[in-house]
Amino acid sequence: MSTSASDGTAARPAPTRAPGELLDVRTIYAEPAALALDRGRQVVERWPRAEVVEVPSAQRVQGLHDDAASVDRWVRVKTEVLALGVRKTLTARRNERSANWIAPSTANGCAMACAYCYVPRHKGYANPITVYANIDQVVGYLQRHVARQGPKPGPDQCDPHAWVYDIGENSDASVDAVVSDNVRDLVTAFRDLPTAKASFATKQVNRDLLDYDPQGRTRVRFSVMPHRMARLLDVRTTPVAQRVAAVDDFVAAGYEVHLNLSPVVVHEGWLEEWAELLDELDDVLSPAAKAQAAAEVILLTHNAGLHEVNLGWHPKGEEAIWRPDIQETKRSQNGMENVRYRARWKKVWLQRLLDLMAERTPWLTVRYAF
Template sequence: MAAIPLDIARIYLEPAVPDHARGREILARFPNAERIPVESHWRIPELRDADPGDYLSSKRQSLVLGVKKGLTFRPNGRSADFIAPSSSNGCAMACAYCYVARRKGHSNPVSVFVNIDAILAATARHAARQGPKTVPDQVDPAAWVYDLGENGDLSVDAGISDNVRDMVALFRTLPNAKGSFATKWVNPSLLDYDPQGRTRVRMSLMPPALAKLLDVRTAPVAERIAAIPDLHRAGYEVHLNFSPVVMREGWEAEWGALFDELDDVLPTPIKDQLAAEIIMLTHNEGLHEVNLAWHPRAEDILWRPDIQERKVSEGGGVNLRYRRGWKGTWLARFQALLAARMPYCRVRYAF
């Protein structure tokens, strides 16, 4: 398994970081990194104004430490019932379609929040207020599910601090709730966390040739698939995340081959509990411009105005999604292919 994709040379930190035990622990873990004080983890001009052609170096060499200010919970209803306050933001990986990259500008390296005690306490209080889940839904039949890693990859974060270990430990104590996160990395340390079925890992997968082009700095798809039985034996509930589904010539053959590989590798106990989410590609005009500076080959298949239509987001960004009518047809074909190759795999949601 490849080493964590980080070689931290500089740490940007808010003034209050050393006041927190988790902040001091992380700083001690990277003693040789340059420390650069910043007023806010959101506003770091040195990162925002970096050379767009040098997209990857800050992801590999920079770490941001801050204090999470807003401990709010947002209803979701897709991957989870609620989006929990995140323990991090940004990612060390560089998936060419990732919406997180445009939130802070440029490559958005990992930001870790050191007030994990406050995040955990807020989550416990929120779950207690919900009471039992009495009406099963597509998220989970019996538990309120909290997405813990909406803006990053917790498998990588677990190599930076014990925030992820602490969150998994919390959900062992919440009888009415589960944690959940999607990942494209394989971190064996997660196997020691003893989740006792109260944390769901959504392994993100796409055909290997597609991932080699689009999932930059992630674990190879074969490694992700091989890790699924290990995670399940360690006590995680494991689901699949087929995302994004990118339309290109031959897509049915390459996705069909992936489904066949999964069918061969996954043991029966995993198949008996397996569910998946399917997310068709949505691309963004600003991210398209960033990608042209560092990874233009990806844009050959991500930026397809001939089969996509523009949609202005609530925040005013211009997104491209597959055209109505076509998207529905392709999504139905994708689901039919999955049902034929992996009939035991329940689709929790698809869009």
């Protein structure tokens, strides 16, 4: 595996951070209703020196999310600030791509800072973790929702047997597990739901999750991309090599482990870099990991509003992902107007990567690609 940048110079290794090292919480913006719940008190007790500021809404904190000056402190806010609220709407949303259903979020935002993340597109000038304290209500809702579905009538691209519920659409569950026990509670709940399984994508290796005993009812999707691009765009995440190396441990601990080849960023030499990463996957993963593996392949989607925010804290990353010469505007499934690679070229580039996967990692089934 090459460790050189495209200009021939040695690539600088990304710093390794344990999940807990991402947070040094100084301020917790909390809804009073959340502070009254056991889970809310648990969050506050984990950072006893943090100032607790009561707010009417944890999702839109005045002076934080609406303050353009927050961009200058983008990463510091992620490190030093938490928001604590109560999930108001309990609804499972149909997806049928990565999962059959998107579960009600138990967190929103992230301590990591991936330049292409879609969550900040909804949140203004700051994107710290917001954790929801009414976990018992969320778990109860999901148990009832799963029961209403009954057995899955047949296989689909999400899973051949189980209804799949994404429990981390708006956050990274591996980091959320540092903030509270919400993720542990969800993994525990799905362990007792034989017709369903939980699923979440992650760019962080949190080895505390190895003790959760999922018994095959939770799918972890490790997101991977070529090392050089990950060092530029996957800010504050676990290095890709360590994500790959963790797959076998999570399989042994009872998780189903898939891979997200995401996002695929097109640039000069991009396909050669993916070939190196696919070879690494083939070399590192055990036969047991390969036998249960599957992949999602997702080409980059960006957004004009996020582009403007990113220019305030990570302009170098924008040079790679904001490419008007090869991108076009398209309305996404969620109704947002985003920027994607031009359709006629995207189709060709996607097929080239799929052909490369068939050659280098024939054991890696592609569940869906777009």
